[in-house]
Amino acid sequence: MKSIFKNKLNLFLFFLLVINLIYIKNISYFKLEIIKNSFNKNWIPIYSIYRPEVIESKYLLNKHKISKFNVSQKIIGEKDLDFSSANTIKATDLYTYFRIVAYNYPIRLDSQSKYFLFFLNEKTSEKCKELDKGKYLKLLIC
Amino acid sequence: MLKKIKRVLKIEIFVSILVLLILLNYFIMFISYNEYVIKLIFSLYIFTILVFFVYKPLNFFHLKITLIILMIIVLGNPTYSWDAWTIWLFHAKRIFFEQSIIAQLDGYAMWTHNDYPVIAPTFAASLATLVGGWNNIFPKLAFLLMFFPPLILSIKIFNVRYHLLFLILTLFILNLYLINGLVDGLVAIYFSFSSYLVYDIFVNKQNSFYYLFITFCFFIILSLLKNEGIVMVTILLSIIIIINISKKEILQNYKKIFFLLFSLIPVLIWKINCINHNIKNDYINYDMLNILTDRIFDYNSFKLIFKFLILDTKFILSIIFILIAFNFTKNKKIFYFSLLVGMSYIFSLFMVYLMTPFDLTWQLSSSASRIIMSPVFLFSFFGLLQIYCMKEKISQKIFQMK
Numbered sequence: 001m002k003s004i005f006k007n008k009l010n011l012f013l014f015f016l017l018v019i020n021l022i023y024i025k026n027i028s029y030f031k032l033e034i035i036k037n038s039f040n041k042n043w044i045p046i047y048s049i050y051r052p053e054v055i056e057s058k059y060l061l062n063k064h065k066i067s068k069f070n071v072s073q074k075i076i077g078e079k080d081l082d083f084s085s086a087n088t089i090k091a092t093d094l095y096t097y098f099r100i101v102a103y104n105y106p107i108r109l110d111s112q113s114k115y116f117l118f119f120l121n122e123k124t125s126e127k128c129k130e131l132d133k134g135k136y137l138k139l140l141i142c
Numbered sequence: 143m144l145k146k147i148k149r150v151l152k153i154e155i156f157v158s159i160l161v162l163l164i165l166l167n168y169f170i171m172f173i174s175y176n177e178y179v180i181k182l183i184f185s186l187y188i189f190t191i192l193v194f195f196v197y198k199p200l201n202f203f204h205l206k207i208t209l210i211i212l213m214i215i216v217l218g219n220p221t222y223s224w225d226a227w228t229i230w231l232f233h234a235k236r237i238f239f240e241q242s243i244i245a246q247l248d249g250y251a252m253w254t255h256n257d258y259p260v261i262a263p264t265f266a267a268s269l270a271t272l273v274g275g276w277n278n279i280f281p282k283l284a285f286l287l288m289f290f291p292p293l294i295l296s297i298k299i300f301n302v303r304y305h306l307l308f309l310i311l312t313l314f315i316l317n318l319y320l321i322n323g324l325v326d327g328l329v330a331i332y333f334s335f336s337s338y339l340v341y342d343i344f345v346n347k348q349n350s351f352y353y354l355f356i357t358f359c360f361f362i363i364l365s366l367l368k369n370e371g372i373v374m375v376t377i378l379l380s381i382i383i384i385i386n387i388s389k390k391e392i393l394q395n396y397k398k399i400f401f402l403l404f405s406l407i408p409v410l411i412w413k414i415n416c417i418n419h420n421i422k423n424d425y426i427n428y429d430m431l432n433i434l435t436d437r438i439f440d441y442n443s444f445k446l447i448f449k450f451l452i453l454d455t456k457f458i459l460s461i462i463f464i465l466i467a468f469n470f471t472k473n474k475k476i477f478y479f480s481l482l483v484g485m486s487y488i489f490s491l492f493m494v495y496l497m498t499p500f501d502l503t504w505q506l507s508s509s510a511s512r513i514i515m516s517p518v519f520l521f522s523f524f525g526l527l528q529i530y531c532m533k534e535k536i537s538q539k540i541f542q543m544k
Contacts (some may be wrong), residue, residue: 004204004302012485013306014204020313021211028219028318034279035218044216046219048227048278094253102232102250106239 045103054099057117060132060139061107068110071100072118072140075140116140145228153298154352157478160291161359163187167268168243168261168408175241175270184272191290200295208309209290216286216321221278226323228254234266247419256424257416258410261366262288262325273375282323288363289320289328292335295356299338304530311522315456315515317361325367326512330519332364333374337483337520338527340378343387344395345475354398361405369423370513372409373494377486379403381479430497437496446502447495451488460518464525471532480524484517 004010029047037043039045061069064087076097100117101109115131118124119139167183170176195206200319221227232254236245239508243264265288266281273280293312301306312331313320319327339357342348361378364371382399386392392399416422437443451457468477492511 004306007303010303010306013303013310016310017204017208017306017313020310020317021208021215024212024313024317024321025215028215028321029222030215030218031220032218034220035214037277038217038279039273041277043277043279045220045278048222050222098228098253102227102235102254105232105235115204 017082034127049099049103051096051099053096053119054103055082056088056134056137057100058107060117060134060137061104061115064115064131064139065138066107066115068113069115070106070111070113071097071109072116072122074098074119074122075117094139114141116142150298151352153294154268154350154356156190157291157295157356158352159190160187160294160361161356161363163190163364164261164265164288164291167357168264171237171243171264171268172411175243176499177241180268180271186269187287191287194290194294201490202302202305204302204306204309205293205297209293212286212320216283219282219321221282221323223322223324226282227278229258230263230285230325231266231278231281231323233258233260234263234270234284237263237267238270238276241490241522244415244419247415247421249419249421255424256421257413258368259366259371259412261363262328271309282321285323285325285328286320289331291356292331294361295335299527300530304526304533308523308526312519312527315460315519315522317481319512319515324512326515329364329367329374330516332360332367332371333487333516334520334523335375336360336364336378337480338523340382341476341479343398344382345479354401358402358405359403362408365406365409366412369510370516372406373490374487374516375409377483377490379406381482381486421444424499430499433499434493434497437502443496443502444492446506447492451491451495451514454511454514454518456518457514460525460544464521464528467525467528471528473528476524476528476531480520484520487517487520 004014031047034047044055046055077094116124116128116139118140120133120136120138122138124130124140125139125142128140130138130140132139161187163183167180167187170183171180195210213418232251233246236250237243243260246254246260249256262285266284269284269287270276296308297305316327316330319330330437336357337352337359341457343353343357361375362376365375379399379402382402383392386395386399450503464477464480467473495502495506
């Protein structure tokens with residue numbers, strides 16, 4: 001520590017180092033609320049997930065103690081995407097689908113499951129029975 | 143002098159213990175998921191770091207303060223990067239919940255690149271095991287903890303002033319990659335330090351058991367971080383063989399080379415596991431040779447790759463830096479070595495991008511800035527090393543004259 005504070009050039013470099021760290025903190029999405037809850041297992045990651053429907057999906061699945069679920073085609077988005085085409089990639093929004101799968105794990109997505117998540121405004125088959133609904137999604141048994 | 147040697151040895155021992163614990167954690171999980179053993183290994187890792195923080199003879203105040211601040215920033219940041227939550231933390235989550243290192247090989251969520259090696263997710267899963275639960279934030283801390291061995295090793299390489307410069311460069315180049323849950327920063331730092339160790343052992347003829355051991359461990363970690371790491375280790379091993387053949391020292395160093403070649407075994411085991419579970423790589427999955435032959439004669443593909451990789455601002459800056467450093471120091475050994483390693487890697491990047499089955503513009507725009515970080519860090523590190531070596535030589539001369 002002495003070698004830094006005794007020498008003016010070292011002190012200047014140390015100052016630059018601190019500036020760099022402050023810069024990293026500023027360009028990141030640092031929040032005190034996150035640090036307070038960083039080890040809280042029940043904390044809902046509202047700053048990590050920017051679509052509320054993803055957070056709601058977990059709430060609905062947990063509420064009904066569902067271990068395997070399915071999602072509507074509208075949530076999945078396009079089927080059999082062609083990633084060799086830039087236009088297709090640009091037009092595709094897979095965030096909701098991917099994030100629902102990743103966030104809800106260990107609750108698994110299973111194409112055989114009878115529990116379906118739909119967007120609230122989606123039309124559903126008459127064979128399906130609504131179990132629950134939230135602000136953005138509804139849970140059905142089909 | 144004796145005091146200095148002892149200090150150097152202490153650093154090497156610290157680094158050896160840390161890398162050994164990272165690897166032990168991985169191999170133990172590979173054999174079986176024993177919660178108590180995993181907790182013990184991770185606790186030992188944290189204990190070693192704590193000893194480093196409080197141990198007075200290793201008085202690198204600025205490194206310690208940097209690491210503490212980075213840990214606070216990591217814990218205060220959301221997990222928003224696409225690859226962080228779809229690949230690295232998702233794999234860690236799977237390992238943690240399924241209590242198996244090969245959890246991702248069951249084919250679930252294929253879009254998460256299930257073929258990627260898992261040393262970093264395993265370490266994050268171990269932290270979650272120690273904590274006793276999962277959330278989206280703290281497992282990222284494990285990735286930052288994996289930066290510690292090379293960063294601690296760096297205090298052996300530079301003196302205080304140059305170490306401050308090294309840390310400034312590291313923060314400037316890696317910045318958010320130190321905290322955002324991606325492993326590209328780890329790949330960059332392990333690649334540069336592995337290259338440095340290879341240089342010191344085979345060019346500078348540094349003969350230390352710990353050095354060779356650390357190189358071996360760094361190679362294993364690098365190859366198990368990401369697929370790029372496998373290419374990097376292969377390049378470094380090839381360069382070691384080329385150097386030894388050109389200097390006619392292959393017989394003299396064959397034991398060391400043979401030992402280092404063994405570092406590829408863990409990643410080979412992982413890849414065999416992937417093949418056994420029918421998990422394919424994006425590149426090998428498609429008709430890569432046809433794509434390569436189509437693109438290799440297409441001028442526009444080269445232009446595009448050149449634009450994204452070579453015209454990257456940080457890459458240009460690092461090239462200018464190493465050239466200026468060479469101009470002043472004339473240290474051919476370091477310069478040519480770093481150039482050989484860096485250029486080999488950039489050549490392999492060109493080949494990989496020419497083989498991509500995805501749209502080239504999309505692939506480059508989504509990955510080039512991350513991928514080019516490794517050569518940027520490599521050139522900057524070796525540029526700084528050139529200047530430091532020259533300064534050391536001058537001060538040694540002055541000391542001898544006195």
